[in-house]
Amino acid sequence: MKPPPFEYHAPRSLGEALDALAGAGEHGKVLAGGQSLIPLLNMRLAAPGHLVDINRLPELAFVDVAPEGVRVGALARHAQVERHEPAAAAQPLLRQALRLVAHPVIRNRGTVVGSLAHADPAAELPAVLTLLRGSVRLARPGAVRDVPAGDFFTGPLESAVAPGELAVSAFFPAPPPRSGTAFREVARRHGDYALAGIAALVVLDDDLRITSATVACVSLALVPLLVDVTEAVGHRPAASADWASASRLVRERVDPETDIHATAAYRRHLAGVLAEQALRDAAREAADA
Template sequence: MKPPPFDYHAPRSVGEALEILTEAGDEGKVLAGGQSLIPMLNMRLTHPRHVVDVNGLTELATVEAGPGGVLVGALARHAQVERSEPVAAVQPLLRRALGLVAHPVIRNRGTVVGSLVHADPAAELPAVLALLGGSVRLARPGSTRDVAADVFFTGPLESALRPGELAVSALFPALGPRSGTAFHEVARRHGDYAISGAAALVVLDEDLRVVTARVACVSAGPVPVVVDVTGVCGGDRWEAADWRGAAAAVWDETEPEGDIHASADYRRHLLGVLAERALTEAAQEAGNR
């Protein structure tokens, strides 16, 4: 398999990259990790006239963990973020999710922001960003804009990124006090895309009663599906909360599609099982923090 012909660009600054992308418009594609773009080029699923390689822009390879959350630059690799102890301390869900992404050789090269822009609803990182209420920063010459996760993902492999824009970073908000997270998924083989997956966030008050409970579902729709189940278990102490009932609410509000890997009913069944498991684990973490 060979890619279609294209013009290759290797900008030496972010400004130069933005100028090239502006000129290329919807005929341009950004090459960062390349773990999704290169296979799509080789299978001729995409036909850009211009490929803009941003791997020389080392200023985008930053990872900053602080009180507000984790800010991940466009060239930060999966493995770099996964192995960071400050990141794990501020937002442990990132490490948990990244450990489920493909294989180490992929994580050594693939980028966190690239995975978000690729916007695959079967991927882990879009679900994490959606669950946490994070955002992606998009740049064009002379301006930037921050797009919240709930509007960033617009469809399968589609995002709010406009022609001529470059995704320069993503923000994953920090966990507050008495908060817990968990991520569980089922795949045919380790490293495959998940047949179904569920990430959970539980927040407790000073009396260890549930004030927030949400689940982000993987492979459950054209975009990450976030279900707020606080109405089922809100006000209950975490040990006595009806997590099975909360998981049933997730099951009720999702309609995954079947394919060659699993039927719709099986995916939906798994979502209920994984949601209960993730909620229970997240609540236990929140209660013990």
């Protein structure tokens, strides 16, 4: 199939891009990697009147690493961030998750910020941003705002990006001292959307006792779901924590749906199994930090 007709814009500066989006309003869409948008256009599931192609804005293809965390520009590709050694050192969960995103040919073109703006609850990166309590920077002519992850994902395939705004970057905070992260998922084949997935963050004190344990869920709710399981394992040595109790909390909190790939009951079961595995992995990494 072919996409419906639209007016194509190829801005040469960020200002031109913002002006084009402001003029298009609710009828505008941004083309960055296009790995989600192009199929939607071709299947006539999206019909924007204006398509604003930002691929001629190299100033947005950055990955900046600072002690506070990693900021990723709107044109930074999945593969670019995955291979970025300083970013992986500053925030290991980024690489852990990106290795599970689709297939290499898609990661070579798709963008991190585009995946966040697409807001698919079955995608890995929205869960990463949610777990790390990161944020997305949105711009329009004359104004910039940072939206925290907890407010950014408003529904399945719905985000806080307003008509006329461009998601210009995303910020992934650095992990706390003596912490560990892990990402576990189950898919029908590697690279497919996960039937269920769990990103985990565990923080220890100097005596290797757990001070915080949280997970973010993939394909288990209408938006990335953050679950704090500290009450089940807090202040206990990481080596002897009751991760089974933590996994039960996750199973109780998730709200999966049945589809052609898996039943809700099976996804709930996976949530518990993956949560226990990911939390153990994250605690082990924290103890070795």
